[in-house]
Amino acid sequence: MQSISDIRRDYTKADLDTDSLTADPMVLFERWLQNAVDAKLDDPTAMTVATVDPTGQPSQRIVLLKDINKGGFVFYTNLGSKKAQDIQSNNKISLHFPWHMLDRQVKVCGVAQQLSVTEVAAYFVSRPKPSQIAAWVSKQSHPIDTKQLLMAKFNEAKQKFLQGEVPLPSFWGGYRVIPHEIEFWQGGEHRIHDRFLYRRDTESQWHYQRLMP
Numbered sequence: 001m002q003s004i005s006d007i008r009r010d011y012t013k014a015d016l017d018t019d020s021l022t023a024d025p026m027v028l029f030e031r032w033l034q035n036a037v038d039a040k041l042d043d044p045t046a047m048t049v050a051t052v053d054p055t056g057q058p059s060q061r062i063v064l065l066k067d068i069n070k071g072g073f074v075f076y077t078n079l080g081s082k083k084a085q086d087i088q089s090n091n092k093i094s095l096h097f098p099w100h101m102l103d104r105q106v107k108v109c110g111v112a113q114q115l116s117v118t119e120v121a122a123y124f125v126s127r128p129k130p131s132q133i134a135a136w137v138s139k140q141s142h143p144i145d146t147k148q149l150l151m152a153k154f155n156e157a158k159q160k161f162l163q164g165e166v167p168l169p170s171f172w173g174g175y176r177v178i179p180h181e182i183e184f185w186q187g188g189e190h191r192i193h194d195r196f197l198y199r200r201d202t203e204s205q206w207h208y209q210r211l212m213p
């Protein structure tokens with residue numbers, strides 16, 4: 001196998017300069033998200049969510065961005081999951097969009113606000129029925145002895161919800177991450193990358209600075 005230290009490539013796809021920036025970073029974010037969709041990346045909406053537990057231990061996992069509204073990034077999950085427990089004790093959160101196939105990444109720091117039941121219910125009904133049923137069956141992040149046990153629970157729930165709509169489980173929900181920092185990173189030749197960090201001030205105005213790579 002090739003030595004790991006020899007695995008590298010050059011980043012030459014584009015430059016990011018002040019002409020391409022927007023006053024509101026959410027506008028630039030949506031432009032970059034559209035670029036990721038247009039480039040037909042797998043899971044262009046996938047983002048890493050980092051949380052911190054009460055001992056100060058960070059952890060991360062991928063979730064899908066499902067909306068951008070009311071000034072924040074929306075995702076859905078199980079409210080008993082590890083991430084939800086972390087958020088309950090510390091709602092400071094970081095998101096990361098790994099669009100490195102486009103020589104890009106976006107990093108977000110913000111706070112997570114739990115979505116209202118009305119918002120969650122509106123999304124839940126749009127999910128495919130098997131995913132709705134799976135939400136009922138999985139006590140996310142908790143141990144289970146065997147896959148067979150899980151599938152038995154799933155098949156049982158499938159029978160139970162054969163007719164009619166699947167109700168929203170009370171333990172299923174979502175979060176809106178309200179950003180106060182957003183960094184746009186565009187890889188550059190010779191590792192001279194372009195980085196712009198937007199910060200929101202106390203009057204909710206965004207300001208940006210170029211960072212060294």
Ligand SMILES: Cc1cc2nc3c(=O)[nH]c(=O)nc-3n(C[C@H](O)[C@H](O)[C@H](O)COP(=O)(O)O)c2cc1C
Pocket residue numbers: 043046059060061062063064065075076077078081082083084140141
């Ligand atoms: C591409 C991809 C998309 C995912 N989307 C979600 C999602 O939208 N919501 C979710 O709860 N988990 C999603 N997961 C699973 C999470 O990564 C994670 O395993 C799960 O949420 C439990 O995380 P936790 O134990 O840290 O709370 C996704 C995983 C991958 C690889």
